[in-house]
Amino acid sequence: xxxxxxxLLEKHRSAEPKxxxxxxxxxxxxxxxxxKKQSWLAHLPENIxxxxxxxxxxxxxxxxxxxxxxxxxxxxxxxxxxxxxxxxSSEMATDFKxxxxxxxELVGSEERRDAEPPKxxxxxxxxxxxxxxxxx
Amino acid sequence: xxxxxxxxxxxxxxxxxxxxxxWNVLFRRYQLPLYVYVFELExxxxxxxxxxxxxxxxxxxxxxxxxxxxxxxxxxxxxARQKCIQRWRKQNREADLREELGAMPVEFEEGPDDWLIRxxxxxxxxxxxxxxxxxxxxxxxxxxxxxxxxEEIARITEAQLGTVKSRLHYAKKALRKxxxxxxxxxx
Numbered sequence: 001x002x003x004x005x006x007x008l009l010e011k012h013r014s015a016e017p018k019x020x021x022x023x024x025x026x027x028x029x030x031x032x033x034x035x036k037k038q039s040w041l042a043h044l045p046e047n048i049x050x051x052x053x054x055x056x057x058x059x060x061x062x063x064x065x066x067x068x069x070x071x072x073x074x075x076x077x078x079x080x081x082x083x084x085x086x087x088x089s090s091e092m093a094t095d096f097k098x099x100x101x102x103x104x105e106l107v108g109s110e111e112r113r114d115a116e117p118p119k120x121x122x123x124x125x126x127x128x129x130x131x132x133x134x135x136x
Numbered sequence: 137x138x139x140x141x142x143x144x145x146x147x148x149x150x151x152x153x154x155x156x157x158x159w160n161v162l163f164r165r166y167q168l169p170l171y172v173y174v175f176e177l178e179x180x181x182x183x184x185x186x187x188x189x190x191x192x193x194x195x196x197x198x199x200x201x202x203x204x205x206x207x208x209x210x211x212x213x214x215x216a217r218q219k220c221i222q223r224w225r226k227q228n229r230e231a232d233l234r235e236e237l238g239a240m241p242v243e244f245e246e247g248p249d250d251w252l253i254r255x256x257x258x259x260x261x262x263x264x265x266x267x268x269x270x271x272x273x274x275x276x277x278x279x280x281x282x283x284x285x286x287e288e289i290a291r292i293t294e295a296q297l298g299t300v301k302s303r304l305h306y307a308k309k310a311l312r313k314x315x316x317x318x319x320x321x322x323x
Contacts, residue, residue: 030156
């Protein structure tokens with residue numbers, strides 16, 4: 001007398017060598033993965049140099065040059081020469097104002113062209129509003 | 137007496153930590169029961185082997201998702217079932233798993249330990265197993281091969297507990313009938 005489990009397992013017992021091989025294959029993959037991971041971490045600086053920097057040294061050098069250029073440009077913008085640019089622009093502004101003033105004198109209209117201050121629009125009773133319309 | 141469901145000390149935490157020897161122990165423990173389950177659903181040797189291999193690989197990859205270490209077995213069978221379904225989806229066989237059964241009987245027999253089959257009935261037992269609808273067959277296999285609890289079977293098969301009970305009841309009923317008939321014949 002056998003249990004259903006025993007019958008089922010015995011029926012497929014012949015597949016065990018194949019299952020063993022399959023198991024070893026999966027474990028082999030696991031071992032490789034594990035050892036690869038460990039050795040990679042142990043030699044991290046070398047690996048970074050070998051896998052990340054070394055294969056594209058020219059690109060890294062190019063990037064370094066670009067960054068240097070950006071830094072130099074940035075530093076030169078902050079240098080004292082920048083204040084002279086400011087002074088020049090303020091002189092130009094005063095010249096422009098003088099020229100505008102002169103032009104106004106020549107044209108003959110020295111009136112102030114400032115806009116009139118906006119009228120206060122205070123609310124009024126409706127009866128007064130109606131009278132105003134009648135007057136107009 | 138069949139003693140499968142006893143708590144085993146399986147090296148699941150070690151496997152989670154990535155120890156290959158722990159995986160070896162786990163795979164060795166489950167390779168044959170898993171193959172029996174998959175083969176009896178797929179009815180093809182190569183498909184069975186492929187699915188067992190895919191299940192092992194997926195288990196290694198997703199062990200982090202296993203919350204309860206005691207449930208490793210049912211978790212592994214659940215992965216295998218998913219692999220089967222993926223395969224069936226390609227063959228449009230998924231509908232075989234959806235089977236409507238009658239209401240669950242009031243009295244329900246649990247435990248496969250009262251099942252003992254005589255040598256001359258073995259072939260008939262296997263034949264009947266193959267004749268059962270897929271949904272009943274898989275429940276019966278999980279019950280017999282690993283003695284999973286009804287809750288675990290429900291989790292593996294993604295079915296309601298009542299559905300699992302019904303399927304198991306009808307499968308066992310059919311099996312018992314067959315064994316009685318062969319008993320009468322031999323008497």
